[in-house]
Amino acid sequence: MKRNKLNYIAAVALFLVAGASCSIDPTYYSEVVPDTFYASQENVWQRFNRPFTHWRWYLAHDAPRWNMQEFGTDEFCLPTRGSDWYNGGVFQKFHHHEYTEDMTEIETGWTNFGMGVALAWDALEDLEKIDFDALGFKEGVRESMLNQQKALVASFYIDGLDFFGGVPLYTTTQTEAKGRATAEETFNFIDSLLTEAIPNLPLKEELGGFEKGSINRAAGAALKARLYFNAKSYIGKEMFSEAAVICQDILDGKYGRYALDTDWTNIFGFDNETSPEIIWSVPSQNAKLETDGMLWANMVPYNFKNYLGGLKDSGSNNGCCLIPSRDPEGNLYKFNLGNPYESFNDKDVRKQLYVYEGNGKYRGMFIVGELRNPLNPDWVCTGDREYKDQVIVERDQIAYFAKVGKEYASVKDLPSTIATAEESSGVRVTKRSPRPNQDEFKRMFDPDVPIIRIAEIYYMLAECKMRAGDKQAAADLINTVRRRYFADGVDPDPVTAANLDKYRMLKEWMVEFLGEGRRRTDLIRWDAYVTENWWDHQATNNPNLNLFPIHYTIIGANNLIEQNPGYGGKK
Template identity: 55%
Template sequence: MKKYKLLIIILAVVGISSVFKSCEVEPTYYSQSTPELFFDTQEKVYQRMGRAFTHWAWCMADNQAHSNFIMLQEFTTDEMLVPSRYNDWYDGGNYLRMYHHDFTPTTPGVYDAWRAFSMGVAQAWSAKDDIDQYVDFDALGFPEGSREAVLMQLQTLSAFFYWFGLDMFGGVPLYTSTQGDIKPRATDVETFEFIDSLLTEAIPQLPKKTVLGAQETGAINQAAAALLKARLYFNAESYIRKDMYAEAAAICQDIIDGKYGTYALENEWTNIFGFDNDSSTEIIWSVPSQNAISERSTGPHSNHYGMGEYWSNGEIGNRNNGYCLVPSLDVEGKSYLYGSDNPSSKGTYRLGSPFAKFHEDDVRKQLNAYEGEGKWRGMFYFGEMINPVTGAACHGGNRQVKPNEVLVLVDQIARITPQAGAEVDHGKEGARWGEEASGVRLAKFSPTPWLTEKTLKGNPDIPVFRLAEAYYMLAECKLRAGDKAAAASLINTVRERYFPEGDPDPVTASNLDEWRMLDEWMIEFIGEGRRRTDLIRWNKYTTESWWDKPADGPGKAHYNRFPIPIQAMGSNHLIEQNPGYDTEQ
């Protein structure tokens, strides 16, 4: 059983976890308290610190793909979307506007993202202010180095939230404390350099993981901060028009070599996302989740209504039949995949078709099913939904598939099943024309046990950073530098775990280009909240088309950043709108 401590995460890092007598997730709040009197135990220091981390967990893993960050990173791209299924999930057209890049300062979801990053900054600095000012670490008996570990983790958390803001909005107001007057937005360069300086100061003062597979608790260690710095440099060209791929490559190589801690790629991919993944050798930073305490990894909104039957476990929430993968096939079953031997008459696309881009021999490309004793298989729900382990079937939800019919999930989003009263729309396809059975579903983060083993439910943590990202960043840096052979070798080192009989389509110096690189990013990290950033880095987000999403066209490069939400400008009159959105409503 995991020793789960989301709000008191640092204990495991500084080696004093015996202080705590419970596994409470939420901090204790007091109606009145004098700060200098409040901090009379070590536990209260970690409670104060933990508040900023609960906000981070909410930002990154609240219903996974519906979290504030993941949603805008995935549902605006060629990987995933929330189609309208007749009246289900239309939601006033909000999800359709997101997918079609119809961004305005009042777009739903954009303010949630602004609030997520800005509140995160405030929470991190507020906790750091209080602890720095009022806590006497020596008097409370903390081990040597604890003060630096606590303060620098909060500083790194603030850097993470600032990176979040930079990636989505560009330059943002910069603070180092919750005290003082409101500020206008800093420039992109100033924001970039500020994040860089926070991380440069923090990294050497953070704890380092020294035991391979030691429990991850949500704490920030040296490798997490270093990977964030590498990610900052890796995207510097799109953030500040500066090529820093060499600098990013150097950090990634150091991470792989163990300079910032001890990690290793997993040979078995389910270890990364499984019930005991807090001890995964590959995970560098993750949002903790635990059964009956704070379950972050169960019940994604993509699950069909009848999945309780399939799982033999009806205690999973959020079976709302929502998001799915961008389809690979048209309404007639022909392929949108570029280079297909059965191409759609509507055309093919370099981007998109995620399910089709997983090779048929890839061990991930099978029905997700629990096998017992914590073991599970498959990363998707697709095709005839009969559990390959138990034989239990998922039946229809009485929309287009009747409750006595076995559900068949298709890699299409179209009106395929005749529906009384909607005859005029039969045969239409597009994000507006989904059905109950439309779309392959991602089951990457939420393996579901049988009811008889229900205490495993919710135990998988949600990875935020993992070692494979360092391999892929380094590979892309080498590709850009012209060393395709070395780039291919790095990618294949990760790919080999998915092909026990040998990789039938390895990356090579001859087949590796920008398109294959983007495909490899998609295949490895689908659903993990980075697709939009990858497309922008390769200048594809606004310039390229994918299924039911034409290129944004000339004059729309500003869509690479979201508009500043009107609520943010209303609360701080010094904040100015991003260029290109000034005249848009």
């Protein structure tokens, strides 16, 4: 007889948090057991893939995880737009780092990484009991499956460490509830999982070989490099030299064959499963494995589907946008950080209005300016609030321009804050999960969502070399990536040993990885998350805010869980 172990984990490990009114009693089954269910290779693959289903949703579809990494930084915000998007002030709290133990988005950040851990260990325990030889599997498949589950656990735990510090550590679903391990214990546990898994992960030997979401050896190595790269933030120990060794090995092909893509749209586009740059990606296919890595509904303006010829099933809530680069009068902000749209050089091919050209081809990464489709001028995005039925003009500014002459005498009197936006405020991004026009609507969910790509390895190695004092080598690595964005590879503003400092490095991370759900981590690594000002954000200089609070329901359900310092009265 097999218990429903996931319910059991919810009861004792509190990774899957249940409300006080919900039953957490385990459910028992007598009909489906491993000996009867896993009677074919297909059944085994289904069992193997279940944790990856959660991972796919968590990494490429789950708004709270992306919000925790992007809101509260100098990249993105979700401003209050008139009467829209106040939402109890939660997004203003993110922006001002006013984190509290009752924020549901942060609760989800805990429960979702924890559910991933639970699902992966549960799958591993079942897979360990299967006779792979009797089912005709090729040699090495069992080891690959088991170690991919271990690497998947490590990836979820990295998120837990990044967001909250030390977390409860489990190696089985059959255990009692635990309190939090220290950050160092969590770090070492993740490290040990990856050390064990990496040699047994599949090796990608074909450059541009088809990516289907499995964890190849390079993905495991990249996760380990990420862990070491951020060790100073996580455990107060610099491990940049150790990260650099792994990065160099990845670039040298020790962990498989990868290369920079010459066209950035190939990395994020409609046939990107064969991009040589992608190390690990979330698979997507229309009507099968639909992913939405750019959180479309919350990102694009109302009625943007009409700019795409009335693209069906593409509604919008008109929410988040880039932090503005300019004040209401059009002046560029002078902060050391922020100004994301204006951080792109005007000659950068990405810095233009998104246009789907047909047959899977598109150009531009931004929704900005007048939203009239240049290939079909009848396709326009009109307003739905202040500019109802007018063609929207998206501004790299946040202010309530519609109130000029009514509540404000002139533009110079307009406030520009997280609380004073209108429907056309802020540049939007269509980087991950771009969408086609209506005449090719069946391609809507064809783009996979890159999670790790070789460009990140270049940038990690560059920063490691910069920190080691070799700025020229760092600049060369970054410029190797940058040149693909300019005609004939001529970069008008390359990185040099002379201009590479903390702020240029952070700017380069922003420009290359804008919207990919990592900005908070990069700012913390440079001690900039709580110490720097940017648009409508004043530094708190409170290092406790580098970690999120543990939601009160987590602590209420397991009294072994202790709150992070600085929250809940603990200083």
